[in-house]
Amino acid sequence: MHVVAFNGSPHKDGNTHQALRMVCLELEQEGITTEEVQVGGIVIRGCTACGQCVKNRDERCVLPGDAVNDWIQKMKHADGILLGSPVHFAGMGGTIKSFLDRAFFVSSVNNNLFRHKVGAAVVAVRRSGGLPAFEQLNSYLLYSEMLLPTANYWNVIHGMRPGEVVQDAEGAQIMRVLGRNMAWLLKLVGQRKATIPPPQQEAKLYTNFIR
Numbered sequence: 001m002h003v004v005a006f007n008g009s010p011h012k013d014g015n016t017h018q019a020l021r022m023v024c025l026e027l028e029q030e031g032i033t034t035e036e037v038q039v040g041g042i043v044i045r046g047c048t049a050c051g052q053c054v055k056n057r058d059e060r061c062v063l064p065g066d067a068v069n070d071w072i073q074k075m076k077h078a079d080g081i082l083l084g085s086p087v088h089f090a091g092m093g094g095t096i097k098s099f100l101d102r103a104f105f106v107s108s109v110n111n112n113l114f115r116h117k118v119g120a121a122v123v124a125v126r127r128s129g130g131l132p133a134f135e136q137l138n139s140y141l142l143y144s145e146m147l148l149p150t151a152n153y154w155n156v157i158h159g160m161r162p163g164e165v166v167q168d169a170e171g172a173q174i175m176r177v178l179g180r181n182m183a184w185l186l187k188l189v190g191q192r193k194a195t196i197p198p199p200q201q202e203a204k205l206y207t208n209f210i211r
Contacts, residue, residue: 001031001032001033001079001080001186001187001190002032002033002034002035002077002078002079002080003024003027003032003033003034003035003078003079003080003081003082003118003182003186004034004035004036004037004074004075004078004080004081004082005020005023005024005034005035005036005037005081005082005083005084006036006037006039006071006081006082006083006084006096006099007020007036007037007038007039007040007084008039008040008083008084008085008086008092008093008095008096008099009040009041009084009085009086009093009124010040010041010086010093010095011040011041011086011162012038012040012041013162014086014124014162015086015124015157015159015160015162015163015164015165016040016084016085016086016122016123016124017036017084018124018157018159018162018163018165018166019084019122019123019124019157019165019171019175020036020082020084020122021036022157022172022175022176022179023082023120023122023175023176023178023179023182024036024082024179025179026175026176026178026179026180026182026183027080027179027182027183027186029183030180030183030184030187032079032080032183032186034082035074037071037074039071039095039096039099040086040093040095040096041095042066042067042095043065043066044066044068044095044098044099044102045063045065045066045098046097046098046101046102047061047098047101047102047105048063050062053105053106053109053110054109057109057110058110059072059073059076059106059110059113060072060106061102061103061105061106063102068099068102068103071099071103072103072106072107072113075103075107075113075114075117076107076113076114078117079117079118079186079189079190080117080118080119080120080182080186081114081117081118081119081120081141081146082119082120082121082122082182083096083100083119083120083121083122083137083140083141084121084122084123084124085121085122085123085124085133085137086123086124086125086133087123087124087125087126087128087129087130087133089129090128090129090132090133091129091132091133091136092123092133092136092137097136100137100140104140104143104144107144108143108144108204111201112144112145112201114144114146115144115145115146115201116145116146116147116189116198117144117146117147118146118147118148118149118182118185118186118189119141119144119146119147119148120141120148120149120155120178120182121134121137121138121141121155122134122155122156122157122175122178123137123155123156123157124156124157124158124159124165125156125157125158126158126159126160127158130154130156130158131154131156134154134155134156147185147189149178149181149182149184149185150178150181151174151175151177151178151181152173152174152177153170153174154174155174155175155178156171156174157171157172157174157175158171159171
C-alpha cells in the first residue's frame with residue numbers, strides 16, 4: 001500500500017512538513033510506503049473554468065507548465081492521500097488551493113478517480129485559523145466520496161518557526177493517532193475490497209436554481 005502526501009507550505013522543511021512526517025512515520029511503521037510531494041512555493045495557476053477537461057475526459061488539465069497532471073496520476077494510483085497546508089489569513093495556502101481545485105475537478109469529470117480512497121488533511125498554524133483551513137481541505141475529500149480516518153481531536157498542530165510543532169504535545173499526539181487510524185483503515189479497505197463490493201456509483205446530478 002502507498003500514500004502520497006502533499007505539502008502545501010512554501011517552506012519545504014517547515015511545520016506542515018513536520019506534521020505530515022508525523023503521520024507518515026506511523027504509516028511506515030505499519031508497512032505502508034509514503035511519498036511527500038512539495039506543492040507550496042511552486043507557481044501553479046488556478047482553474048480558469050475553461051471546461052476543456054469536461055470535454056476531453058482524459059484525466060488531464062489542459063493548463064500547461066506545471067506538474068498538476070503528474071500529481072493527479074500519483075493520486076489516482078495511491079491507496080491513500082494526505083493533504084497538508086499552512087494557514088494564510090484563516091484559510092488554506094493559495095498554491096495548494098489552485099492545485100486541489102484543478103486536480104479534484106479533473107477527478108470528478110473522469111468517473112471520480114479518487115472515490116473510496118483513504119484521505120486525510122492536516123494543518124499547521126501559528127495561533128488561529130486552523131479549523132477553517134482544515135474544513136476547506138476536507139471539502140475536497142468529502143466531495144470525492146473518499147474515506148476519512150479520524151484522530152482524537154481536529155487535525156491541527158501549532159508552531160511558528162520550523163520545528164516548533166514538535167513542542168505541541170497534543171498536536172503531535174493527534175498526528176500519531178491519525179497515522180495509526182489511517183493505516184488501520186487502509187488495511188481494512190484493502191482486505192475487504194475483494195469480498196464486499198462497493199456501492200454502485202451514481203451519475204452526478206446538477207441542480208441549478210436560476211434558469
